[in-house]
Amino acid sequence: MTWWRPNSPVKNLDGIIADGAIRSGKTVSMALSFVMWAMFTFDGQNFIMCGKTVGSFRRNVWGWLKIILLTRGYRYKEVRNENLIKITHRGKTNLFYIFGGKDEGSQDLVQGITAAGAFFDEVALQPESFVNQATGRCSVDGSKLWFNCNPDSPLHYFKLNWVDKAVEKKLLHLHFLMTDNLSLSEDIKERYMRQYVGVFYKRFILGLWVMASGAIYDMFTDDLLFDDSNGPDIVKFWYDRFYCCDYGTTNAFVMLEIVRQNGVSWVVDELYYDSQKQNMQKEDTQYVDDAIKFIDGKRYTAILLDPSAASFKLAARRKGLKIKDADNEVMDGIRLTASLFGNKLLRVHEKCINLRYSIASYVWDEKARLRGEEKQKKVEDHACDAIRYYVKSVVKVVGKILKAS
Numbered sequence: 001m002t003w004w005r006p007n008s009p010v011k012n013l014d015g016i017i018a019d020g021a022i023r024s025g026k027t028v029s030m031a032l033s034f035v036m037w038a039m040f041t042f043d044g045q046n047f048i049m050c051g052k053t054v055g056s057f058r059r060n061v062w063g064w065l066k067i068i069l070l071t072r073g074y075r076y077k078e079v080r081n082e083n084l085i086k087i088t089h090r091g092k093t094n095l096f097y098i099f100g101g102k103d104e105g106s107q108d109l110v111q112g113i114t115a116a117g118a119f120f121d122e123v124a125l126q127p128e129s130f131v132n133q134a135t136g137r138c139s140v141d142g143s144k145l146w147f148n149c150n151p152d153s154p155l156h157y158f159k160l161n162w163v164d165k166a167v168e169k170k171l172l173h174l175h176f177l178m179t180d181n182l183s184l185s186e187d188i189k190e191r192y193m194r195q196y197v198g199v200f201y202k203r204f205i206l207g208l209w210v211m212a213s214g215a216i217y218d219m220f221t222d223d224l225l226f227d228d229s230n231g232p233d234i235v236k237f238w239y240d241r242f243y244c245c246d247y248g249t250t251n252a253f254v255m256l257e258i259v260r261q262n263g264v265s266w267v268v269d270e271l272y273y274d275s276q277k278q279n280m281q282k283e284d285t286q287y288v289d290d291a292i293k294f295i296d297g298k299r300y301t302a303i304l305l306d307p308s309a310a311s312f313k314l315a316a317r318r319k320g321l322k323i324k325d326a327d328n329e330v331m332d333g334i335r336l337t338a339s340l341f342g343n344k345l346l347r348v349h350e351k352c353i354n355l356r357y358s359i360a361s362y363v364w365d366e367k368a369r370l371r372g373e374e375k376q377k378k379v380e381d382h383a384c385d386a387i388r389y390y391v392k393s394v395v396k397v398v399g400k401i402l403k404a405s
Contacts (some may be wrong), residue, residue, distance in 0.1 A: 001029055003172055004144065005038045007362060013170050015145030017163060020176030020207030020397075023184060023192060026148040027121055031065050033144045034119040037097070039074070041094040041116075041142060046112065047120035048134050052125045053100035054083055061121050062098070063255060099134065101126030107133035116140035124149035128157040145171070151209040153374050159209050177207055197342030200335050212374055216362045217384075221341040225350045231268065232261040241300040244326065244390040245291070247309035250275060252382040253287055253293055255303075256355065258390050263394065265346045267387065272354040284315040292319060304389045326389035333392035336375065337384075342390060358383035 003010050020070055028162045029050075038047050053058025066076055069087070078087045083098040094116075099109055100119075108131045115137045122132060130146070135145055149158065164387065168172040178189055187264040192238040193205055197219050202210045246254045255271040271294040282290075291303070302324040305313055313323050327333070340346035348355055368375040376384075 001033045001036075001385065004033070004041075007040065010022070011173050013144075013172050013364075014018065015147065015169070015173040015283060016147040016174065017166055018174045018176055019151055019209075020161065020174075020180075021178045022150055023181055023188075024174060024176035024178050024206045024207070025181040025183075026066070026077075026176050026372060030146050031061050031121070031369070032068055032150045034117070035065070035069065038094055038117055039089045039092055040097075042094055042384070044147060045094050045116040046113055047094060047096045048071070048099060048113065048115045049085075049096050050099045050101050050120045050130075052122055053102050054098050056324045057098050057100065059123060077303050099130075101130035101134070101291075102148045103127060104129050106130045110134045113137050113264060114139055116143045117145065118143075119146040120148070122149050124152045124156060124158050127267060128161075131158070147171075148169050151203045151207055152307065153211055154209040155211070156209070157249075163209070171180075175207060178205065187275045189402060194343060195271045195339050196335075198337055200338060213346065214363060214367070215360075216376060217341055217359050219338060219340060220342060220359050224341060224344060224347050225356075226266070227350050231347075232259055232264070232266045235261065236260045238323065239301045241298060242302060242304060242390055242394060243291075244297065244304040244386045244393075245301055245312075246386040246389070247287070247312045248275075248381045248382060250281070252276075252354075252380075253282070253290075254354070254382045255291055256352075256383070256386050257294070258387075260394075263345060265340065265390070267346075267348045268351055269349065269354040270355050270383070272383070278344060284312050287312060288321065291316065291321065297319075301337055306385070306394050324393070327392040328389065329392060330376070330388070333388035337388055337391045342396065346387075346391070352383075355383040355387065 002008060005011060006371060018030050020026065049057065051061060051233065057166065069076060074087055074089045076088070079086070085096040085098065087094055087096060098114065102105060102183050106126050106127065110130070110133045118134050118138050120131065120134070138145065143187070145385060147162065162169065162171070163173060178184065178192065189372065196204050199210055199212045202208045216399065241259050244256050244258065253275040256267050257269040258265055258267050271290060273282065298320070300323050304326040305323050306328055307325040316323050337346065344379050362384045365375045365377040
């Protein structure tokens with residue numbers, strides 16, 4: 001909070017990096033510290049504040065930061081059409097511009113501004129070109145940099161070029177753990193520890209920069225299988241049934257039937273057609289007919305479909321099927337699915353052979369890993385994509401499920 005103060009032994013450093021576990025207090029302490037430093041040091045200067053998107057920054061940072069600032073005697077005025085926040089304290093006023101670093105093109109948004117400092121929330125989610133452009137705008141004498149993030153791959157650019165070079169770049173590096181957040185109860189800490197498994201546990205709970213390698217769902221074991229004798233009871237309410245679909249013409253077509261009961265999601269059946277193995281492609285209308293036969297008159301909430309499957313979506317709606325675009329965010333979907341498997345909140349009927357094979361074959365792409373990227377290998381992944389659509393679109397937050405159970 002006060003590393004920049006005149007009596008601090010590290011006051012002459014050019015910035016600070018805070019990485020480590022989730023819910024450890026990084027964002028709160030860093031954002032407040034950044035504004036306090038800016039208002040203590042400068043008057044009439046521009047400052048950069050970044051999130052993955054402007055919306056996520058307003059939601060995850062500014063929403064609570066403005067309340068804390070008011071309690072400490074700061075005043076602010078928002079100019080939303082310019083993504084600008086004017087902050088005033090003790091006769092000084094500075095301008096804080098909000099930027100989103102969601103892709104490579106985001107660097108263009110930062111060009112032209114001259115700033116006295118920059119704050120990056122979740123910097124590991126922002127592209128290197130954007131970070132380089134934003135840090136390069138901080139040319140005012142006495143400018144400093146603030147970074148916080150949860151760990152990613154040890155080959156991530158921010159790990160290699162910033163964390164590993166913190167001493168060279170004159171940056172203070174602080175590693176946070178969940179125990180650093182004194183506002184969390186022991187029950188909440190325990191729930192978070194149960195929420196994550198595998199590589200996500202190492203990153204989000206232990207705060208380690210570790211590599212994702214090997215099987216993605218290595219926590220999926222035979223005790224997550226069920227049969228007709230130990231599965232869910234007959235679903236009484238239609239809104240507890242979903243179908244999720246990964247559509248392909250040259251690739252496999254997959255539809256899974258999933259029901260929810262008592263906080264557990266059960267994959268009770270699958271429809272699978274691989275045109276390459278069958279040596280015969282089908283048209284959209286034929287796949288729609290297959291889907292109707294598979295559903296067999298059951299009431300359901302929605303068929304969750306990859307948003308890019310436009311032609312199948314149109315054909316299905318013409319036949320009266322209730323189609324909803326699925327949330328197709330990959331990494332977060334994989335993390336949530338792994339958490340459900342690890343906590344035995346997602347189970348698969350033993351007859352779903354293709355889904356079971358897809359889970360066993362779902363691995364991290366080693367070639368992408370060597371490039372510093374993190375991707376799943378695109379081989380026999382269609383059923384895993386389908387189940388990810390359900391998890392990301394319906395379950396969304398594992399922590400709430402764990403709390404309820």
